[in-house]
Amino acid sequence: MTKLGQRGGIEGRIVGIAATAVALLGVAGVFAFAEGNGSGADAKPSKPATSQNSAPSKVDPSIVHASDRPGKSLNITIDDGPDPVWTPKVLEVLKNNDVKAVFCMIGPQAKAHPDLVKKVVAAGHKLCDHTISHNIGMGKKPDSYQSEQILDAQKMIEDAAGGAKVEYYRAPGGAFTPYSRQLAADHGMRPLGWNVDSKDFERKGTESIVNTVKSEMSNGPTVLFHDGGGNRGETVDALEQLLPWMKQQGYGFGFPQR
16 A cells, blocks of 8 residues: 555544544533523523522511610611601601611501602611501401501502512500410511600600610610601600610610520
8 A cells, every 4th residue: 555545544543532422522512401401491501599589587476675786785676657758757866876777667658658668778777567557456356457557568568669678567556365476477577676665655655765765774785766657756855865875874776686
C-alpha cells in the first residue's frame, strides 16, 4: 500500500472514531436531558424552591405578653384603628420618640383607610388582627362566627397593607377561646394579650392615663393604647409624656414574641 493510501486509511479510521464519539456524547446528552438538567417538556422538573410566603407559618397558639427584645423592654400596642384623625398623630409621636408599635386594626377600618395601613407598615410598625366587629362577646359565639371575624379581618388588613402580613391576633376585650387562638396561630398570627391597660378609652383625662400606666408598669411589658373608637386626643398627649418617661426609666422597645 502506498503512503497516501496508508494516510487515507488512518484518516478514515480517525473520522470513524470521532463520529462514534460524537454519537456517544449525543446519547449521553439525551440521558442528561431526560434526567432534568434541561428545560424540555419531557424532562423531569427540578424540585422548586420553597417560598417562605407560600403558606402562613404556624405559630404558638398561647397568648403572648413577652417582648422579643432582651432586657428591660416594653411592647407598645395601639388598638381599634386606623382612624384618619388620630392614627397619623399617634404615628408622629412614635416617630418623634423612635418607638415601634403593634397596631391592632379593625378589618373594615383598614379597608376604608388603606393609605393609613400602608403608612403604619412603611414606618416599621407591625400589624395585628382585631376582628371585623370588635364584639367583646365573641368568645361565646359559635366557631363559625369567630372564624369569619378573624379571617375576614386578616384579609382586609393584608389587602389594605399591600402585601405586609398580619403577625398577631388580639381578641376584643380579651375574648379569646381555644378555638380562636388555634385558628389565628394556624394562619400565622400569634395571639396577643396585654399587661398594662392605659384605660384611655374611659377618657378621664391625660393625667389619668399617665398615672394608670405608671402604676401598672410592674405587671409586664405589653402596654395597651387606642387610636380608634372616638376622640383620642388624650391618648396622643399621654404618649407624648409616657414614651420619654419610659426611656428615662431605662426601658427599650421591642415587639411581642412570635
